[in-house]
Amino acid sequence: MVRLPGQVRRYDADSDHRRKGALKRDIQSLQQQNDALEVIVASLLESFEAEAVSLLQSLRRESSFDVVAGSLRTDVRLPRSYAPQTPGSDFAQQISQSTAPSSTSILANSYLLPHEEYTEEPQEDPSQSPGTWFRQPQDAEFVEHLLNLHFSWVHPTYHSFPRELFLRDMGRRSTDYCSALLVNAILALACHYSDRPEARTDPNNPATAGNHFFEEAKRLLYREERSCLTTVQALGVMATREVSQGRESNAYQYSGRCLRMAVELGMHLSVAGSKSRSAESEARKITFWAVFNLETYVDHITLAECRT
Secondary structure (H helix, E strand, O other): OOOOOOOOOOOOOOOOOOOOOHHHHHHHHHHHHHHHHHHHHHHHHHOOOOHHHHHHHHHOOOOOHHHHHHHHHHHOOHHHHOOOOOOOOOOHHOOOOOOOOOOOOOOOOOOOOOOOOOOOOOOHHHOOOOOOOOOOOOOOHHHHHHHHHHHHHHHOOOOOOOOHHHHHHHHHHHOOOOOHHHHHHHHHHHHOOOOHHEEEEOOOOHHHHHHHHHHHHHHHHHOOOOOHHHHHHHHHHHHHHHHOOOOHHHHHHHHHHHHHHHHHHOOOOOOOOOOOOOOOOEEEOOHHHHHHHHHHHHHHHHHHHOOO
């Protein structure tokens, strides 16, 4: 081939798919497509019949799976099996501050907005509505950030509640293994592991980290008249937060109440032969041993203080 003067020979790097750069792009494209399909399939499995039909109609209207998957990521709770590397991602999309979900929403996220926006009784306290975790709208990404911090740094050493059941019920708006009190207590403790300004009531004062969530947890605690599993768990988390901040006397009060409530609920008794569900029995075991370890630790540091 004769090359004319001034003619520049150009090569298409993507024409040969054996090249490293082209292979990398192919892999990324396939991975993106695979992720989109995983979101769609998981959403179909988790949806009710009518919701699944609506999703199928969306698939028929759209030529791109990425568009449908992107809508699902924005508008609905993704199943936890989709993103195991981020513990909070299964329900974080429900905590968005957006006011109106799109027409392709499968599950509305308005139950986490201020109570008056989704009920005909605006005078009622939102904390009294099952499945309402916050009094004010929260940023989804920030809540997921805090939950990931908790499950990365706190949960492995202080395992006070079953993570799987907690995440499942938070996503489903169920109060069997989740409550507004427990959620706010967890986020209050997790704020101490975050360097974000919004984790503090005073952005310039690290000592105020988590105070806004903790004040809400205290408000809910003193309104709570019923002894239950999630309250025991929340008291343990609150005691852990206080002892980590050097407020041993406060921690002693929370851990003492935590232990007394656990005993009141009979969590120290054997459940062999009982009709308790296996999940509930396992949750009670996990929580009671966390209570026992917490009480032992708090007693130890309190005794050490008395000696000094």
